Amino acid sequence: MAAHDLVKESDTGMLGANLSRQFRIVHGYEVGESEQRSWRHSLPALADALVGAGLGSVEMLIEYQVPLSSYRVDALLCGVHPVTCEPSYVAVELKQWTKVRPVPDAEDLVLVDGMDNVARLHPVAQVRRYCDHIADFTKSLHGHEDRIRGVAYLHNATDDDVDLLFALAPDAYGQLFTGSSKAKFQKYLVERLAPAAGVGAADALRSEQVAPGKKLMDVAAEGIAERSQFNLLDEQRVAYSLVIRAVKKARAADFKEVIVVTGGPGSGKSVIALELLGELYRNGLSALHATGSKAFTTTLQQATAPDDPRIKKLFRYFYEFTRVEKNSFDVLLCDEAHRIRDPYIPQRFRDRQRRQVEELLDAARVPVFLLDEHQVVRPGEMGSVEAIKEAAAAMNLPVRHVRLGGQFRCGGSRAYEEWVLRLLGLLPGGPLPWKGDDRFAVQVADTPQELQAVLRSHHEGGRQARMAAGFCWPWSKPVRRANNVVELVDDVSLSEWDWAHPWNVQSERSIGGYPSKNLWATDPAGFSQVGCIYTAQGFEYDWNGVILGPDLVWRNGAWAANPQENKDTAVARASEEEFTHLIRNTYKVLLTRGMRGTVLFSTDRETREMIRTLVTGY
Known part of the structure; x- marks a missing residue:
């Protein structure tokens, strides 16, 4: 909604309830009272700053979901740049903090008064990561990464209250403003957003396709290729070659094929996935690796990119593909696919939600599932060859199945x-x-x-x-x-x-x-x-x-x-x-x-x- 409309809705006292209802429609679950309270206090402060700067027509996307992530930006401001007349975006992380204390030897962590003794991420570091991620995976921003900027706005604090936060150097994706520097914040906004309506810029993001940008692909081609140099044997090489073949056919014509790779522990499933990831990026193709395991994904990130946060973005989770457009990637490598979930969907959401396996099948031209059917260990995990084949058949997709015979564990x-x-x-x-x-x-x-x-x-x-x-x-x-x-x-x-x-x-x-x-x-x-x-x-x-x-x-x-x-x-x-x-x-x-x-x-x-x-x- 436009900033001036949010101010009006806030004046009616219905802002929290209305946003909660809209959130439930979009995301499929309820938010708690604490989040509604945050909306009621922080969003009007932001909208008031926009209206006071003459930017009441700027569009505010509330709780904007970061692509391929469960994280959400408090508000993404959408408008037109006053000089270039191109789309312009400002991600805003809102905090009601009034006092903070340092965490020794960690400039990106802070302790917040009145919020127990748990370390929290510096808000500039937080919004900086959001901007970086949005730029890497939003198609319309590829080659135009400067169209998005990021700020943290602590509207209840003064600069003196949170002076230690200013020790973290600002950059294009992260700057800090407080209630006492509201005028500076408004000046910053006016330099990046024109008074014109921002509906067009917002609509461009709502229908946006998700894909890794060229810069990220170049980094991946160098980083992963240097680390994944395994010698694939027998059926491992067969699986690898079938994926490469399917990708070539998909690039040459309207073609889509599903590859299923099964094998016991240590049969080389993850080795195949990493080799494919490196090869695909060396050839300028888009691919992501996904699992249902936080521990497994974290370890793969450490093994392939211990010092490169951009390469780590290529390792995702199954649940992050809920709203990805059809065939957004050339290849999606679903490792540990026995952990695919088939959760119960409430009746009121069944008209818009699909099973997880269907979301993964839709996400790429060549979805690849690597699994061990004897590793299903929790209720709701449904990753099996039969289940994948049934879902693919319902979508009229051909399936190739490779059984790995080797044993390396x-x-x-x-x-x-x-x-x-x-x-x-x-x-x-x-x-x-x-x-x-x-x-x-x-x-x-x-x-x-x-x-x-x-x-x-x-x-x-x-x-x-x-x-x-x-x-x-x-x-x-x-x-x-x-x-x-x-x-x-x-x-x-x-x-x-x-x-x-x-x-x-x-x-x-x-x-x-x-x-x-x-x-x-x-x-x-x-x-x-x-x-x-x-x-x-x-x-x-x-x-x-x-x-x-x-x-x-x-x-x-x-x-x-x-x-x-x-x-x-x-x-x-x-x-x-x-x-x-x-x-x-x-x-x-x-x-x-x-x-x-x-x-x-x-x-x-x-x-x-x-x-x-x-x-x-x-």
């Missing part, structure tokens, strides 16, 4: 992978005795201390070792001791053996020397915590310790699944049949993370003895 031991599948009943025939394999070691521990001692010997010997467990124990928040030291709680407590250790960190920030949940599998400091399915899935380490909990035990020659013993509420609420399937898949994932060996321990004596008999023969 578990020491390349096919025997161990089959042993795990047979052990858990994921392949017919029942458990098999472990006959040994020179490439992979299997041990059964009688106590958790023994399991940890074996892992520690490898860890101290320079090997990467981790222990993970079924989700059978509570997961507490960290506690702050009297000396202000933050500690994790020893939730994984096996009292029978007088052994207890904490789960890995729940948050995306490191705590007390422990790595964030996204880096538990790769940071050496992760050794002392117990990982769960969500931090282990998608990763590998040399030596793998697995604690089988009481949610899956061996009774009377068969597995018995006990949802009452599982603390993952979403999984425990599943039907009996679904829970049994999910929990077996969970332990299958945990048991196949090792590259050199696995050490097993079950908290249940009968289960432990059955596994020991399989492994040792007695």
